[in-house]
Amino acid sequence: MRGWLLLVYRIPREPTSRRVFVWRKLKQLGAIALQDAVWVLPRTPRTQEQLQWLAAEITELEGDAMLWEAEQVYATDATALRQQFIETVEAEYRELLVALKKKTADLSALSKRYQQAQLRDYFASPLGPQVRERLLKRGESTK
Structure with a gap:
């Protein structure tokens, strides 16, 4: 850490x-x-x-x-603070994945939301690359 x-x-x-x-x-x-x-x-x-x-x-x-x-020296649950950051960003990523399933998804707005979430993804959630990949695929399918 x-x-x-x-x-x-x-x-x-x-x-x-x-x-x-x-x-x-x-x-x-x-x-x-x-x-x-x-x-x-x-x-x-x-x-x-x-x-x-x-x-x-x-x-x-x-x-x-x-x-x-x-530096965190002591906490009742040493991973709780880190987990709060992870849960917050993963909730954002899950919302994006749901929004990307909609046929009328605004890819520009979703890309911006993804970039904002990525800036807050301090612990590299595995959902981040999934969202990026789906955004890219949706972008290719609209061309």
């Missing part, structure tokens, strides 16, 4: 649009909330860069942010 990044932040309650902005960014990255304002992501060069940018944006929004590198 390559470790974790923790973003701990505090942002003024009003206007609420600031809090929503931060929440949406974290969700786009696939971060998981450990507590109200403590979010975690697997440590990769990309997630580190993205969280550093977000921490700077939080500061610009008159908030405070700290970005931590962490």
Whole structure:
């Protein structure tokens, strides 16, 4: 395991649009909330860069942010956190596989959703390549 990044932040309650902005960014990255304002992501060069940018944006929004590198030393279930990331992305992949079975599937929109899911696939789900293969096959069949 390559470790974790923790973003701990505090942002003024009003206007609420600031809090929503931060929440949406974290969700786009696939971060998981450990507590109200403590979010975690697997440590990769990309997630580190993205969280550093977000921490700077939080500061610009008159908030405070700290970005931590962490190693999990103890947990009741040591694999639970990793499993949360896997389950989330696999649910997205399963939705895509179902959508690809529809004759009226919007391949452009599904490709975009696949690319977004792939960015959050931190533990290389075996469903990812399956979705990619089906997208390619559907694309070939429409030519």
